[in-house]
Each structure stands twice: as C-alpha cells, then as structure tokens.
Amino acid sequence: MLQKTTFLSHSYAKPDGHTLAAYESAGGYKNARKALGMSRDAVVDEVKKAKIRGRGGAGFDCGTKWTFMPKESKKPCYLVVNADEGEPGTFKDRTIMERNPHSVVEGCIIGCFGIGAHAAYIYVRDELHLSKERLWAAIEEARAKGYLGQKPFGLDYPVEVYVQTGAGAYICGEETALLNSLEGRRGEPRYKPPFPAQVGAFGCPTTVNNLETIAIVPTVIGMGGEAFCKLSTLAEFNDGGSRLFGVSGHVKTPGVFECSVGLTLRELIYDLGGGILGDKRLLAVIPGGSSCPVMLPEELVNVPGDPRFEPYNGKSVLDLPLGVETFRSVGGMLGTCCAIVLSEDADPVLALHNLMRFYRHESCGQCTPCREGCGWIERILDKIVEGRATLDELDQLHRIASDITGNTICAFGDGAAQPVLSFVKKFRKQFEDYVLTGGKSQTKKLVA
Amino acid sequence: MAFSLSAEQERELGRILSRYPNKMAATIPVLHLCQAANENWVSDDVIQFVADKLEVGTAHVKGVVTFYTLFNQSKPGKHQVWVCRTLSCALRGAEGILHHCEKRLKIHAGETTADGKVTLRTAECLASCGSAPMMQVDKTYHENLTTERVDEILDRLIAD
Numbered sequence: 054m055l056q057k058t059t060f061l062s063h064s065y066a067k068p069d070g071h072t073l074a075a076y077e078s079a080g081g082y083k084n085a086r087k088a089l090g091m092s093r094d095a096v097v098d099e100v101k102k103a104k105i106r107g108r109g110g111a112g113f114d115c116g117t118k119w120t121f122m123p124k125e126s127k128k129p130c131y132l133v134v135n136a137d138e139g140e141p142g143t144f145k146d147r148t149i150m151e152r153n154p155h156s157v158v159e160g161c162i163i164g165c166f167g168i169g170a171h172a173a174y175i176y177v178r179d180e181l182h183l184s185k186e187r188l189w190a191a192i193e194e195a196r197a198k199g200y201l202g203q204k205p206f207g208l209d210y211p212v213e214v215y216v217q218t219g220a221g222a223y224i225c226g227e228e229t230a231l232l233n234s235l236e237g238r239r240g241e242p243r244y245k246p247p248f249p250a251q252v253g254a255f256g257c258p259t260t261v262n263n264l265e266t267i268a269i270v271p272t273v274i275g276m277g278g279e280a281f282c283k284l285s286t287l288a289e290f291n292d293g294g295s296r297l298f299g300v301s302g303h304v305k306t307p308g309v310f311e312c313s314v315g316l317t318l319r320e321l322i323y324d325l326g327g328g329i330l331g332d333k334r335l336l337a338v339i340p341g342g343s344s345c346p347v348m349l350p351e352e353l354v355n356v357p358g359d360p361r362f363e364p365y366n367g368k369s370v371l372d373l374p375l376g377v378e379t380f381r382s383v384g385g386m387l388g389t390c391c392a393i394v395l396s397e398d399a400d401p402v403l404a405l406h407n408l409m410r411f412y413r414h415e416s417c418g419q420c421t422p423c424r425e426g427c428g429w430i431e432r433i434l435d436k437i438v439e440g441r442a443t444l445d446e447l448d449q450l451h452r453i454a455s456d457i458t459g460n461t462i463c464a465f466g467d468g469a470a471q472p473v474l475s476f477v478k479k480f481r482k483q484f485e486d487y488v489l490t491g492g493k494s495q496t497k498k499l500v501a
Numbered sequence: 502m503a504f505s506l507s508a509e510q511e512r513e514l515g516r517i518l519s520r521y522p523n524k525m526a527a528t529i530p531v532l533h534l535c536q537a538a539n540e541n542w543v544s545d546d547v548i549q550f551v552a553d554k555l556e557v558g559t560a561h562v563k564g565v566v567t568f569y570t571l572f573n574q575s576k577p578g579k580h581q582v583w584v585c586r587t588l589s590c591a592l593r594g595a596e597g598i599l600h601h602c603e604k605r606l607k608i609h610a611g612e613t614t615a616d617g618k619v620t621l622r623t624a625e626c627l628a629s630c631g632s633a634p635m636m637q638v639d640k641t642y643h644e645n646l647t648t649e650r651v652d653e654i655l656d657r658l659i660a661d
C-alpha cells in the first residue's frame with residue numbers, strides 16, 4: 054500500500070531544511086528532551102514497540118539490539134552510526150545527512166541514552182563531503198544551543214557526537230570492519246563472536262546502527278512506539294513504521310521516497326518511479342542493493358501454510374509488500390530498500406558482469422573463498438561476455454558462489470554470491486546464449 | 502624535506518585527537534589532513550610524520566594507507582575526477598561518460614594528463630544512483646550528466 058510519510062523528508066524541499074532553526078520550527082529536539090526525562094528502559098521499550106527493522110541491510114530489530122548493551126558497564130559504551138552507504142544502488146542515507154542532519158544528531162542523543170553511551174561516532178564515507186559538512190554544522194549548532202555536551206537540555210546526561218570519515222572501502226560498511234576503521238586500522242572484518250555489544254569500538258560495548266535507523270528514533274519517541282509501528286501494514290511481520298525507499302536504473306523518475314512500510318515493488322517502480330523508461334517491459338529488479346537476489350516480475354509468491362501470506366499467494370512478487378520477513382520468505386532479501394530496475398533493454402549477463410567486478414574489487418581478501426572466488430567469478434564472466442567460455446565454466450559459477458556462501462568471516466561473501474546464484478539461475482537462457490553463440494540474441498548493452 | 506603542517510593544520514590535528522580515547526584512532530582523519538596538505542598524496546615523509554605524531558609504527562600507517570583507495574601513493578593531478586561505473590550508473594550511460602572523458606582528456610582511466618592538471622579514475626557506487634550518471638570532481642558531485650555537461654566541467658578543469 055502506497056502511503057507517503059514525511060518524518061524525515063519534511064525538510065527536503067526547503068533550502069534551509071538542514072539548519073537548526075528549520076528543524077526546531079518543525080518540532081525538532083523536543084523528543085530528545087523528552088527521552089532524557091524518561092528512564093533508559095522506557096526509551097528502549099518505545100523503540101522495541103516501534104519494531105524498527107535495521108535500515109542498513111540486515112534488518113535486525115533495533116530495540117532488541119539495544120537491549121544487548123550492558124545495564125552497568127565499567128567501560129564506556131559507544132553508539133556508532135553507520136553512514137558508509139556503499140551498497141550499489143543505495144543512496145538514501147545521504148539525503149538525510151544533506152537535508153535533515155539534525156534528525157541524526159537528535160537520534161544520537163536518544164540512542165546514546167538508550168544504550169548507556171555518552172559518545173556517538175557517525176562514520177561517513179569520505180566521498181560524501183557535503184554530508185560530513187552538514188553533520189558537523191548540525192553538531193556545532195546543537196552544541197551551541199546546549200543540546201550536546203555535559204548537560205544536554207540542562208539534564209544530567211553528557212552526550213558528544215563526532216563525525217568520522219572513511220577512506221574509500223566498501224567493506225567498511227560491514228559493522229566490524231567499520232569498528233576497525235574507526236580505531237584507525239585497516240578495515241578488515243572481525244570474527245564474531247564477540248559481538249559489538251560485548252567488544253566493540255576500542256574494546257568497549259558498542260551498538261552499530263544504520264544512519265536512517267538512528268534518524269527515525271526521535272519520531273518514535275515523539276509519537277510513541279506503538280503508534281509508529283501501526284503506520285506499517287506489516288506490523289504482524291514485526292516490521293513497523295515508515296522508511297525511505299529508493300529506486301534507480303531504468304525508471305522515469307528515480308529518487309528517494311519516504312513511505313509507510315508495506316509499499317510494494319510495483320508501487321515503487323510504477324507510481325513513485327514513474328514507470329519504465331520508454332514504457333518498455335520490466336525485465337528484473339534487485340530490491341535492496343546489489344547483494345540481494347535479483348527478482349523477475351514473473352515470479353509468484355508461494356508461501357503455503359502461513360495465513361499472513363494468503364493475500365499474496367499466487368501474485369507476482371511485485372505485489373508483495375517490501376518487508377524483511379516477507380522477502381526472506383520468498384527467497385529474496387529486502388536489504389536497504391533501494392531498488393535497481395532493469396528494463397528489457399538491459400543485458401542481464403552484462404549486469405552481473407558489472408556487479409561482480411565490484412565485488413572482486415571490494416573483497417578485503419582475508420578469506421580464501423571470498424578473495425579467490427570473487428576473482429574466479431569475474432574471470433569466468435569476462436570469458437562469457439567475450440564468448441570464450443564453455444558450459445562447464447558456466448556451471449562453475451554456481452559452484453564457486455555456493456562455496457563462498459557461509460564459509461567466510463563476514464556477510465560480504467554471501468552478498469557477493471547472491472547475485473551470481475540468482476542471475477545465473479533466472480537468466481540461464483541468456484548466459485547459455487553467450488556461451489553457445491557469443492550472445493547473438495542479447496542486447497549487449499546496459500543503457501535503455 | 503621532511504613533511505610538516507602549518508600552525509592552523511596543527512590545531513586541526515589537535516582537534517581530531519581530542520575526539521578519540523587513543524591516538525591510533527586518529528590515523529585515518531590525520532592521514533586525510535596530511536594528504537590534503539601534501540598535494541593530495543601520502544609520501545614516505547607523510548607516513549613518518551603521522552607515525553611520529555600518533556606514536557604508532559610506520560608499518561601500521563603504511564598498512565592503513567595501502568588498504569584504502571582514497572589515499573594516493575603517488576602524486577595525482579591538480580584535479581581528480583572519478584566516474585562512477587557501478588550498475589545504477591551503468592544502466593544510465595556511465596560507460597559513455599567515461600569514454601567521453603577519456604577522449605576529451607586524451608588519457609585512459611587511471612592516468613593523469615601530461616600537464617598534470619587532471620587525473621581520471623573510475624569509482625564504485627558513490628551513493629548517487631538516483632541521479633545517474635554521475636561523477637565526482639575533487640569534493641563536488643556532478644549528477645544527471647550529459648556529454649555537454651561533462652565538456653563544460655572538464656573545460657573548466659583544463660583551463661584552471
């Protein structure tokens with residue numbers, strides 16, 4: 054169901070929407086003040102009731118994650134906000150940083166209070182210079198007003214917020230790689246356990262949340278967790294509230310849109326995205342960043358035995374509401390909720406080739422299956438695209454990707470395998486055509 | 502000559518250090534600061550300087566420098582251009598934009614023009630997929646590119 058919301062995006066169209074004055078005139082910082090007057094447990098409770106599924110891709114419940122933090126800790130605790138935004142196709146967090154940075158700062162105050170931290174680091178990829186500038190400016194404005202520092206709002210809960218920059222490495226979006234990077238090291242993922250809530254930044258208990266997850270927390274405190282949750286039509290799937298949806302690729306009006314959870318891909322592509330360029334046929338869509346399996350409009354929902362799926366069974370996956378569990382149940386993945394759309398003009402073999410170059414380039418190289426596997430996959434795809442591969446090599450793609458899955462330190466490996474497994478399975482004919490005829494019947498281009 | 506920072510840059514370094522519980526954590530932001538003060542690259546002198554300031558080994562600093570793509574290990578052109586070529590941009594014509602840049606600058610991606618003005622590079626997804634195709638020039642994003650827009654932008658860089 055398409056239901057637009059404006060909790061984060063109300064400021065987007067205003068030229069001064071990023072300033073404190075604009076934010077406060079829209080009621081900003083009232084909710085942090087309110088939260089700091091509540092008990093820590095009560096704050097976490099509201100966030101739990103809101104059923105915010107992490108907006109960074111894995112979809113973990115935010116309130117539950119916050120309860121993993123120690124009640125009492127001899128060591129300091131940290132909130133780390135993930136704004137590395139590097140997942141191909143994903144461009145939503147940047148809109149918040151550039152056009153509503155105070156929602157992040159206010160979210161950090163509430164987040165710190167909720168997890169028992171007094172410092173938040175917002176880790177922003179280095180390329181996003183305007184985002185960093187706007188965040189720092191928001192932090193300075195909030196500090197000057199006495200909303201940060203030793204006594205935010207005159208209350209006894211010190212909070213500091215800092216911006217930390219990356220230096221060009223997709224893998225630093227993975228939370229433990231990010232922690233290493235924050236500590237001034239190479240951004241190599243760590244083994245888990247221990248989890249960040251036990252041993253995170255600087256060896257201390259840490260919560261890592263996506264930037265959008267944190268930015269929506271003030272809204273939750275303002276309207277109450279239950280009311281926020283009910284905005285969603287997927288509350289019974291434990292997927293509450295409203296979120297940002299992005300759409301890019303072959304649509305007429307690409308962009309970021311804020312809507313209640315429950316939006317479908319069809320609504321995202323045709324209503325918000327304006328439909329397919331040149332009114333062509335939709336070939337495929339990658340629902341939430343490149344690490345999600347690609348989906349075809351012909352795929353039908355079929356989840357027997359679960360009454361919650363009754364309204365959707367037999368329908369196209371385009372008509373299934375975008376949710377963490379709804380998509381998991383149909384063998385897909387919601388990811389970051391930023392969809393990449395391919396029209397019939399796009400050659401799916403070239404699309405996979407493009408993505409696997411990305412993964413080969415970004416593997417940190419710690420695990421043999423990921424480091425070598427991504428290289429082999431890219432080389433086989435090079436050969437396929439050049440019409441020099443054999444059917445046996447095509448089958449090897451599947452084997453290599455399966456061997457990466459589950460055999461690595463971090464989820465990058467699975468993320469790299471998903472596109473291979475799904476593209477090769479769903480576009481078998483097109484891949485075979487490249488092997489057998491050099492791709493005679495394919496469009497051999499990506500542009501529409 | 503050994504690398505050093507200006508008085509103002511030293512104050513910035515102090516501000517950076519004040520944000521972290523230990524000095525090593527400042528490695529990346531301090532490298533950014535020093536790289537900007539050293540014609541956009543990290544020389545051995547810079548590595549030594551950062552290691553001394555942060556009381557860490559040069560091997561640590563070198564390890565960090567070599568991990569991240571945005572630390573230049575040789576001097577780039579006066580201006581740096583990155584053309585995003587990941588899927589959302591590719592679907593919108595990134596390849597054409599890149600070829601156009603290569604033709605116009607008479608270099609291949611990864612190279613610097615003979616006059617040292619422009620280094621052309623490819624980039625992976627820069628979180629601007631909804632305004633593809635796009636490229637980054639120094640610290641600025643240029644989005645919804647056409648070849649005409651690219652010409653305007655490159656002309657300015659070449660003339661600078």
Ligand SMILES: Cc1cc2nc3c(=O)[nH]c(=O)nc-3n(C[C@H](O)[C@H](O)[C@H](O)COP(=O)(O)O)c2cc1C
Nearest residue numbers: 107108109135137138139226227228262263266464
């Ligand atoms: C390879 C890889 C890249 C990731 N990149 C990002 C990213 O850019 N931004 C982000 O918020 N989460 C990213 N994540 C997910 C984080 O590890 C983590 O789950 C998330 O930041 C937690 O926040 P959330 O629970 O609020 O979503 C990535 C994960 C992997 C495996």
Ligand code: SF4
Nearest residue numbers: 417419420423461463
């Ligand atoms: S799975 Fe890949 S990216 Fe993740 S730690 Fe292993 S080698 Fe590095």
Ligand code: FES
Nearest residue numbers: 585590627629630
């Ligand atoms: S694919 Fe180019 S900015 Fe995302």
